[in-house]
Amino acid sequence: MKAFGSHTPNRSRRRLQAAAAGAALALTATACSGAAGADGTYVLHYTTYSNSTSDQSRAIQRWAEEVEEATDGGVTVRFHYSQSLVGADESVQATLDGRADMAQVGSIYAASDLSMFTVIELPFETKNPEVQMTAIERLYEENEVYREDFDRQGVRLLFPLPLGIAAVGLQQEARDLDDLRGRSVRAGGLTSEVMLAAGANPVAMTANDIYESMSRGVVDGYTSLAIANLPTFGLSTTTPYVLDPGIGAYSSSIVVVNEELFQGMPQEYRDALTEVSARGISFGLEEMDALGETSCTELRESGAEFASLPEDQVSELREEVDAAESWVARYEERGYDARSVLDDYRRIIAEESESSDYADPLVACMGGGDA
Template sequence: MNRRDILAGSIAGVSAAATLAAAGAASAQTAATELRWRMTSSYPASLDAVYGAGEIFIQVLGELSQGRMQIQHFASGEIVGGLQALDAVQNGTVECCDTSPFYYVGKDPAFTFGSAMPFGLTTRQQNSWLFQAGGLNLLNELFGRYNVFGLPIGNTNAQMAGWFRKEIKSVEDLRGLKMRVGGLAGRIVAKLGVVPQQIAAGDIYPALERGAIDAAEWVGPYDDERLGLYKIAPYYYYPGWWEASSTIFLLINKGRWDALTPFDQALMRVAAQDAMTLTIAKYDQLNSVAIRRLVAGGAQLRSFPQDVMDACYKSANEVFAEIGGENEMFKRLHDHLTGFRNEQNLWHQIAEYSYQTFMIRSRKL
């Protein structure tokens, strides 16, 4: 990959200019400190966009450190299964992983906020919440309880709701539907009669093919096309209300992170920011092309009926209240994010939404 100026921008108050300025002073201290880590992934290497966030981070970190800091990337299943990535980092089997934190809602439902709260934030709003509004600090308070430290390294942007064998025309059509759905969304749709399944990416197609599930969501057009789900379930629904955006995290063993020098921590933050920026851009570019190919190949685009969306929103708020009554950290994160979301949506309605609505309509003029 040809690199541009990978140090443009800043993250967590550590600007690239400051990093470069500090490099001379820190070189004597860090020159002899080499880093050789292993990173296990929750994603197969064939899904090059989501898996690629970790690849970009590793490459940029190597360049920033002039080869002193090297991380070896292992796809899902090479060391541990995709859904065991956090466990491997917690217990020190590997130093870090790239993953979607909401895979671990079984450990703690508050992990959902590390990826996406259902009916939550768009990508830009999520980044603002993480880096400006204190969301990342709250998440690292949660992560610390599980012996890890987190840095966001990407976002899939708004996702699709997935592939269905039959059309969903009403809430009644959800009853008894066996569906692969990630994170807390499974608990929400279960209230409406769906039978949720937590299945790793590489196992979704076989499960759909043999009829073990009736529907499956993964990410969006580009990644879904690579999994081949359209070959079995033709109805492609939107919006993916459980992931209006979905953050990809680098989770690092807490002891390993704390042992790094402040300078090396700064290098990791800058590399994470670059991976975030490029992954978001990659998904925007690739999804717009992939959705055209999918439709040309027979995919039937469908939007959820309004009564289905309303029922899901009601169910989501019931689940949030139930969990918040039992889990103090979940309630803190939910209240913090929801207040931020409400302010953001008011502003975006005035500026972004009105502009985009006009521009989308103008395509027909």
């Protein structure tokens, strides 16, 4: 979201792509029909842009195991990792048109399909991923505007997957905004706007390219990653300086299932998927904590130094970026009542923050304890 490798040899990749193409054709004809196999069982094809060792994949693996057990083998999941079935930006449409049954949908790829879901990308709203994920679920149940996107696309939210809070990894030390100015930093989504406001030069690239780009001096650092992501990309042993920029939870992803397929299942199967999904947040946090602890240990052993951007400078960035009002204006121009979604998001964050003491792995690591 401990099982699989992040890189596939070229010939193996070609075999996977060929197999995926064949699977896609077969799924197009059957996945959205809601029909079970001849023996009454279901094989759900799950597409993800995550590799199979990520904490997000480990969380969905646990979910699949519990679903299979709860249905006595009636529902199983077949995984398609690292965009081997469809690209990350096609996840929602692939789940709708039958190329997949289930998908991991990243907020960074969801602007056109699930526009209101992107409210959770707003920086400076919360530093608690548990609160953020609970807000994702509650918005789905409590805000009609937010829910309508899912219904329109024919997909059902099962549960969210955490990414954690944004960290900045650097080759050279930075402790304030003056130190960041002029540096080239890999960034994506709304975090790029924060980097621009900080005087840095955001550079778009995939996470898989960060290690080599830093080694070659193409970029001076990276963000739009959380501490638990670093081992997956070889960065937890090669990042000498880690800065908490105060952005907080910067993104997330969700697991969705084709609604027609879900509704076509026997009631006991629907109940099993729903009941196991209720534990999805716990799965995600536990797996993120485990990889966060690994990352924290590797960072410390490599001699990495940690720092936090001063609070007054975080406030300065928040005011300059003004991401929330820009988000509302952008989507109200497209006919959404985006203000109601933002207001409910903030209300839920306030309510959930009172009962959650969860500490993100970055916060735990910087505090000196295990993540």
